[in-house]
Amino acid sequence: MTPEQMTKDKQTLKVQIKHQQHASNFVLEIDTCLPNTGVTAIFGPSGSGKTTLLRCIAGLERSQLSQISLNNDAWQNSDTSLPAYKRPIGYVFQEANLFPHLTADENLQFAIRRADKSHSIITYDEVVNLLEIVPVLSQYPAQLSGGERQRIAIARALLIQPKLLLMDEPLAALDSRLKQEILPYLERLCHKTKIPILYVSHSLDEVIRLADYMLVLEKGRVREEGEIQPLLSKLGTSFSSHQDASVLISGQITKQSADWGLSWLSFGEHTIMIKQGSEQIGDQLRVRIQSRDVSLSLSSQDDSSILNRLSVTLDDMIKDTLEPNMMMVRLLAGDTPILARVTALSAHKLKLEKGQTLIAQIKSVALLR
Amino acid sequence: MQLSSEDIDAIWLTLKLASLVTFLLILISTPIAWWLARTRSWLKGPINAVVAMPLVLPPTVLGFYLLLFLGPEGPAGTLLSTLGISPLPFSFSGLVIASMIYSLPFVVQPIQNAFLAINDKTLEAAATLRSSPWDCFLYVVLPLAKPGYISAAILGFAHTVGEFGVVLMIGGNIPKETRVISVQIYDHVEALAYEQAHSLALMMVAFAFIVLTFLYSVQKRQKNKSVIGDIL
Numbered sequence: 012m013t014p015e016q017m018t019k020d021k022q023t024l025k026v027q028i029k030h031q032q033h034a035s036n037f038v039l040e041i042d043t044c045l046p047n048t049g050v051t052a053i054f055g056p057s058g059s060g061k062t063t064l065l066r067c068i069a070g071l072e073r074s075q076l077s078q079i080s081l082n083n084d085a086w087q088n089s090d091t092s093l094p095a096y097k098r099p100i101g102y103v104f105q106e107a108n109l110f111p112h113l114t115a116d117e118n119l120q121f122a123i124r125r126a127d128k129s130h131s132i133i134t135y136d137e138v139v140n141l142l143e144i145v146p147v148l149s150q151y152p153a154q155l156s157g158g159e160r161q162r163i164a165i166a167r168a169l170l171i172q173p174k175l176l177l178m179d180e181p182l183a184a185l186d187s188r189l190k191q192e193i194l195p196y197l198e199r200l201c202h203k204t205k206i207p208i209l210y211v212s213h214s215l216d217e218v219i220r221l222a223d224y225m226l227v228l229e230k231g232r233v234r235e236e237g238e239i240q241p242l243l244s245k246l247g248t249s250f251s252s253h254q255d256a257s258v259l260i261s262g263q264i265t266k267q268s269a270d271w272g273l274s275w276l277s278f279g280e281h282t283i284m285i286k287q288g289s290e291q292i293g294d295q296l297r298v299r300i301q302s303r304d305v306s307l308s309l310s311s312q313d314d315s316s317i318l319n320r321l322s323v324t325l326d327d328m329i330k331d332t333l334e335p336n337m338m339m340v341r342l343l344a345g346d347t348p349i350l351a352r353v354t355a356l357s358a359h360k361l362k363l364e365k366g367q368t369l370i371a372q373i374k375s376v377a378l379l380r
Numbered sequence: 381m382q383l384s385s386e387d388i389d390a391i392w393l394t395l396k397l398a399s400l401v402t403f404l405l406i407l408i409s410t411p412i413a414w415w416l417a418r419t420r421s422w423l424k425g426p427i428n429a430v431v432a433m434p435l436v437l438p439p440t441v442l443g444f445y446l447l448l449f450l451g452p453e454g455p456a457g458t459l460l461s462t463l464g465i466s467p468l469p470f471s472f473s474g475l476v477i478a479s480m481i482y483s484l485p486f487v488v489q490p491i492q493n494a495f496l497a498i499n500d501k502t503l504e505a506a507a508t509l510r511s512s513p514w515d516c517f518l519y520v521v522l523p524l525a526k527p528g529y530i531s532a533a534i535l536g537f538a539h540t541v542g543e544f545g546v547v548l549m550i551g552g553n554i555p556k557e558t559r560v561i562s563v564q565i566y567d568h569v570e571a572l573a574y575e576q577a578h579s580l581a582l583m584m585v586a587f588a589f590i591v592l593t594f595l596y597s598v599q600k601r602q603k604n605k606s607v608i609g610d611i612l
Binding site for chain 1: 511
């Protein structure tokens with residue numbers, strides 16, 4: 012969707028921000044329309060202005076020269092500037108920021124008493140079950156683990172019944188074990204509630220798992236923007252040279268084999284096999300293929316242990332900006348782009364060139380949802 | 381231990397004065413402490429200094445200037461007399477005003493420290509939960525600052541009970557009006573009535589000990605407050 016189309020729909024978050032950080036040279040300058048459905052990731056290195064952008068939208072940062080509106084409700088323009096407590100948002104901070112004098116449940120009740128009564132996105136029962144926090148509700152924040160605290164904070168932000176949920180690196184303060192503990196809750200949350208989410212992160216891994224749309228910031232400006240699937244496969248972006256560089260493939264389960272424990276995922280003319288899980292024939296799924304798991308071969312000889320071998324054409328390739336001995340190659344399986352990260356030597360040996368037909372061998376495929 | 385009826389009057393007067401002063405100080409110290417804890421204004425330093433001045437000035441200096449200021453010739457005194465209000469020096473009301481100034485830092489500072497200890501992020505979290513500034517103050521700031529308020533009330537009360545110099549300067553020695561315990565003890569000693577002085581003086585020592593013990597136990601509990609919950 013282009014910004015023009017979205018403006019016509021009026022179902023968007025319009026953000027025009029010009030904000031000078033207090034006592035520093037940092038300027039945030041953004042003019043965009045974000046979708047108000049699904050998860051929009053705000054991605055970028057630290058210091059790129061992600062958190063400042065979120066704080067401006069929330070009204071926690073004063074920015075006189077900004078215009079912010081959600082579905083044509085102006086939150087901020089030259090005439091009005093709603094204070095944070097009048098904006099229909101929920102906010103999840105990096106640290107849980109629970110009220111230390113209240114129990115977990117009282118923290119939730121604090122939100123319920125002040126919630127927007129005119130519309131409801133989730134009930135108390137739904138939220139405590141979704142985030143599995145029932146056993147810890149009677150405890151004080153100081154008695155909870157970091158992961159439990161963050162789950163309470165997410166529940167609290169949802170129970171205010173926001174029209175837009177802002178999440179500022181909700182996993183950044185947690186160690187990797189706790190991250191893995193919370194990510195599944197976030198995935199469930201993003202897909203079970205209809206609420207639009209702005210998700211700030213510097214972790215490409217989290218963005219790939221959660222986001223539908225992506226806004227990439229660099230030094231206070233928008234560097235890339237668009238739906239996540241095409242954006243991820245673009246060459247020359249800051250994240251295509253990232254070690255986690257990946258593509259997403261959406262497809263349908265067309266066949267399953269209990270004997271081999273495999274499911275067949277079809278997209279266009281192509282099929283890949285994935286480890287069988289709880290999915291059923293006919294399900295729409297999204298999988299992630301990391302560029303470092305894709306290798307290239309000229310022959311179609313079926314003499315490898317790798318199951319997923321796709322016939323592809325070479326669309327484009329580029330030298331890695333950080334590691335000049337590596338190449339990022341963009342392949343097309345039908346219309347579906349796949350990235351492969353190969354050494355410059357291999358590219359030279361295989362005499363890779365645009366338009367060439369190749370076999371892409373995919374070592375592993377991660378099921379997202 | 382023998383207490384004369386005059387001693388009892390002095391005790392009652394002291395308790396009345398200290399309670400009223402503590403109550404009024406808590407009310408006016410709250411906005412002052414909030415402003416001092418949150419402002420970035422250049423006025424913060426000077427205002428902090430003014431609030432803390434009674435800590436370093438001899439009570440006689442305070443009493444002297446209050447006497448001049450509130451007296452019939454002073455600016456406040458003339459204003460009051462044109463309004464038909466009797467002069468404040470050597471009256472209970474005058475004593476209340478003098479005591480409030482004298483005890484101000486003991487009430488402002490614990491409250492200010494309690495406000496400072498509240499994380500800005502906690503207040504931002506409240507704002508994102510549709511809590512207006514007033515609502516946030518009532519339901520987040522005050523409960524979190526409760527130990528500070530308890531310390532402030534104890535210190536303000538105890539310090540008012542313990543004052544002497546200011547009382548003598550502005551209150552004088554009028555029975556049931558301005559003759560508080562400390563002045564009564566002074567009178568006993570002047571009259572060489574050591575026995576009676578002892579009764580009151582020992583009472584004051586015991587009072588100070590009990591109050592301070594309680595204060596330190598409050599502060600100790602405050603440290604692990606969030607673990608054991610909000611008992612206070």
